[in-house]
Amino acid sequence: MGESRRGRGARISRSRPPFGCPLCPQVEGVTAGSPLTNQFYLAAPRGACYGADHDLGRLHPRVMASLRAQSPIPNLYLTGQDIFTCGLVGALQGALLCSSAILKRNLYSDLKHLGSRIQEQKKKN
Template sequence: MYHSCCCPHRGDLCGRPEFCATNLWIYGDADHDAGFTRFEKDPSRPFPVLFISFPSAKDPTFAERYPGRSTIEVVAPIPYGMFDRWADTAWKRRGAEYNEHKQTLTARLQKELERNVPATCGKIEAAEISTPLSTRHFANYQNGEIYGASCVPARFRARVFGARTPFRNLFLTGQDACTLGVSGALFGGVITASAILRRNLMGVVSRPGG
């Protein structure tokens, strides 16, 4: 197992009654591409990466409001093809087989959580899972791709990604105007505002108090 995190606590209880704010990135193989390729061919194999975080630990008032409780997020990749057959079904009405599939995935993720963060064993009171179809339903990403277009070199060379479009006064923004993730989407906003105002705002937002 390859753990990558930004504090030394590895997500165990840090001698405190709540989980710490560390994000855990857990890889089963140092060769990430090989891990993903193996998993895509056979999704019953171990997840190639797991992201585990403790949102409640990042909320300074959570412990006060909900003493002795925590929230945990576990994110793992899954091929959209596994859900294709339910693509034409409606949210919450996808049928018993889909629900069973979700239960199986929930159990797999919970097992991984308990293995990597033993302090959670026997402590999970409620678990809820979303699938690529959930992301498609709520955010309109056609294949449930939570990070938008693939971040491969071709993407950064393609002119279609960016704030400007061939249409006058039509601008794009968010992660596909810059790069993936919340911070990528935020900077996508800066790039778009710069394009609209015809002024480079990067210096403004990177100035302390800017």
């Protein structure tokens, strides 16, 4: 009898340290997902993420620039992992895009400015 899907996933997630561990020592647990996870939980027949196709055309600058958090329904905003791309980084991008729309403020510029200020502060110390 082979290893279960859940057992295999747990073994894989334990076998390699999470990317952000040195940055976030307070993290107490880590979960991992795979196409099999998506197939099981999202009922995605081929294990793909839901939403728009994830091909190279989606990453073209014109396509990326056209993505918006606003929907045709007033005060309904789109956010989550599939606005830009799937996964954690996609979820962070979706959150920034949606927050920018709600606040009517370019949070990307704010973050860039904050990053510059932090770098300047590090140089002074």
